[in-house]
Amino acid sequence: MSFEWKYVRAPLSFLLKAIVLMIFIFPFLWMISTSLQTFQETLTFPPTWIPSIPQWVNFSTAMNAGPFLTYARNSIIVTFSVILIQVLVMIPAAYAFAKYRFAGKEILFSFVLLAFMIPGQVTFIPVYLMLADWGLINSLLPQILPFMANAFGIFLLRQYFMQIPQEIIESARLDNASEFKIIWKIMVPMSMPALATIALFSFVSHWNDYFWPLVMTDSAAVRPLTMGIAMLRETEGISNWHIIMAGNVVLVIPILIVYLFASKQIVKAFVYSGIK
Amino acid sequence: MASIEFVNVTQSFDKNVIIKDLNLKIEDGKFTVLVGPSGCGKTTLLRMIAGLDPQTSGSVLINGKDVTRIPPGQRGVAMVFQNYAIYPTMSVRENIEFGLKNNKVPKDERKRLVESISETVGLAGYLDRKPSTLSGGQRQRIALARAMVKKPSVFLMDEPLSNLDAKLRVQMRIELIEMHKKLGTTFVYVTHDQVEAMSMADTIVLMNQGQIQQEAAPEVIYRQPNNLFAAQFIGVPPMNIAELGIDNVMFGFRPESGVLSTEPLATHFQVPGTIVTREMLGSETIYQVKSEEQAYMIKCTEDRFVVDQEVYLGVEAGNLFFFGADENRIDREDGRFSSYLEALGGRSKVLVMRGQANG
Known part of the structure; x- marks a missing residue:
């Protein structure tokens, strides 16, 4: 028995991995394939996998179907402002929750956890009304302001900070370092993997966000890429899947690029949290 | 500075x-x-x-x-x-x-x-x-x-x-x-x-x-x-401590102050006992000697005894310490010191005689 298993186990595990990989990669391949097909090819059955002639023109058609430069600019401004502000808020908050003793700490932290658990769908109406009251609806701020504090990020970074030995901080205090310097020179460099992970999650969720801008915007000038691509569907009455998929490819590329650079740090974050 | x-x-x-x-x-x-x-x-x-x-x-x-x-x-x-x-x-x-x-x-x-x-x-x-x-x-x-x-x-x-x-x-x-x-x-x-x-x-x-x-x-x-506390915290093995049987007073001596012999000794304090354990550390050997009431750790520079051997353990008067009921050490100058020392000497004689009678 064991003799046979030895030869079966490795190929079996390879096969299972291959299946899981296919499940994850299939939608991407389907998207890329469709983005290069003609309208006719998208409708044929059985479906076409390799387009007869790659239709690169789909990309320019998609990009010319609306003010895509504006959309892209909005997406970039919103996503990067959100990440920047989140990081600036998250680091001191997590440091205080992890390393300080102060009155009301437990209650405040339970608010953070509460915020972490309430979905945006519950709060969007009051938030919309409030922002409308302030006259901010025709700007990018409604897509940035509500996300300044990232509850999940504060929680994760706090856990990470808690693992950093108190003696390192005390040592720095004895080295006459200010609290700001302790955060900047010691805590942040030591938690780079966690910060990269949080920033990446945040990037993906805000870059891909569709629901929130759908509620919070009412003109092309402030809409992000996701909405622009969704609107490709309505330009011709019937769904031009090849054009929509071309748009989606454009939307997804930045995520793939960022992931390529960040993946090393992310793997580190999980390995670190495992061994320390 | x-x-x-x-x-x-x-x-x-x-x-x-x-x-x-x-x-x-x-x-x-x-x-x-x-x-x-x-x-x-x-x-x-x-x-x-x-x-x-x-x-x-x-x-x-x-x-x-x-x-x-x-x-x-x-x-x-x-x-x-x-x-x-x-x-x-x-x-x-x-x-x-x-x-x-x-x-x-x-x-x-x-x-x-x-x-x-x-x-x-x-x-x-x-x-x-x-x-x-x-x-x-x-x-x-x-x-x-x-x-x-x-x-x-x-x-x-x-x-x-x-x-x-x-x-x-x-x-x-x-x-x-x-x-x-x-x-x-x-x-x-x-x-x-x-x-x-x-x-x-x-x-x-x-x-x-x-x-x-x-x-x-x-x-x-x-x-x-x-x-x-000081007597027992400092020193390896710590100071041997035993009850004197008067006024809740304890007496003690350092492991290296103990003398072992197969014959009765002329020391002020002595007690017959059996060697229970032996730890050979190279330059010195540590014996655990069990008497009728108590075990004592003794550090010797010579390795002359074996486990289960019957021995006499002795300590010179100058190497004995006494601790009062409040656990503080009783100084040599203190009036009580000599009477406790005498009491311990008297007890030793009884113990040795009883040991010989049994042996």
Whole structure:
């Protein structure tokens, strides 16, 4: 028995991995394939996998179907402002929750956890009304302001900070370092993997966000890429899947690029949290 | 250079009183070791000097100046932690330099200081390495260099050697003694290991349950322990203690003061017994001798006995200690001393006679 298993186990595990990989990669391949097909090819059955002639023109058609430069600019401004502000808020908050003793700490932290658990769908109406009251609806701020504090990020970074030995901080205090310097020179460099992970999650969720801008915007000038691509569907009455998929490819590329650079740090974050 | 003084200091955490109304003066330039079992408050004292956990009440004086309101970084103290507390993302050089940078020491001066100190501790070739690539002993040296480079007036060390292996620990002990001699600075060293305390200290401050049991030079603590706790904490194996049977008084003697013989002895105290265990340590052998009432540890320089052998254990009058019912040692000058000594002598005779009758 064991003799046979030895030869079966490795190929079996390879096969299972291959299946899981296919499940994850299939939608991407389907998207890329469709983005290069003609309208006719998208409708044929059985479906076409390799387009007869790659239709690169789909990309320019998609990009010319609306003010895509504006959309892209909005997406970039919103996503990067959100990440920047989140990081600036998250680091001191997590440091205080992890390393300080102060009155009301437990209650405040339970608010953070509460915020972490309430979905945006519950709060969007009051938030919309409030922002409308302030006259901010025709700007990018409604897509940035509500996300300044990232509850999940504060929680994760706090856990990470808690693992950093108190003696390192005390040592720095004895080295006459200010609290700001302790955060900047010691805590942040030591938690780079966690910060990269949080920033990446945040990037993906805000870059891909569709629901929130759908509620919070009412003109092309402030809409992000996701909405622009969704609107490709309505330009011709019937769904031009090849054009929509071309748009989606454009939307997804930045995520793939960022992931390529960040993946090393992310793997580190999980390995670190495992061994320390 | 600085002296340190605790005046009526109390420290409590969440209503747990760790230290109550403590007074202590640590002399300038001395190597002082705070020693005691875990939870005795020795680390708490050290952290109060550093300012990491300011005292609940009372005052801590460094060089006669109350430092209660002075933050840790400005007290002129440096501290070496048990786990070294090295900044892992910085190179060895950056680790050593960090305190200097914060104190705005000019760049050229910094470079010179870091290089000379790394020479001293033997890290010269490693300045641009990351601490994670270095061994435990080398990391310990980074921590020492980081403390030394600031030229502090007080060195605080919290069990700095306990993470090292036995061999390296002995070597570092000698290096620390040499370092103290060279710098001439006040060293305050915390340990639970009485061997470290005995071997390094000018003055030992022995603590238990937040109170100072004895504050003296190692040889004084060893030869004239204040009380039962001091007698049993210092020395390996600890002092043998047994009941005298009068006024709840205890008597005791050091393991090396015991004499073993197969024949009855002429010593003041003696008791017949059997050897239960034998530990051969090379230059000396430790026997456990079990008498009718009690087991005694005896350290001999000769290895002449075997397990299960019947022996007589004797101790000279000059090597006996007596402790009163309050656990404090009864001094030789004390009137009670001679009467207790006599009582013990009388008891010995009875025990030996009974032993012979049984044998």
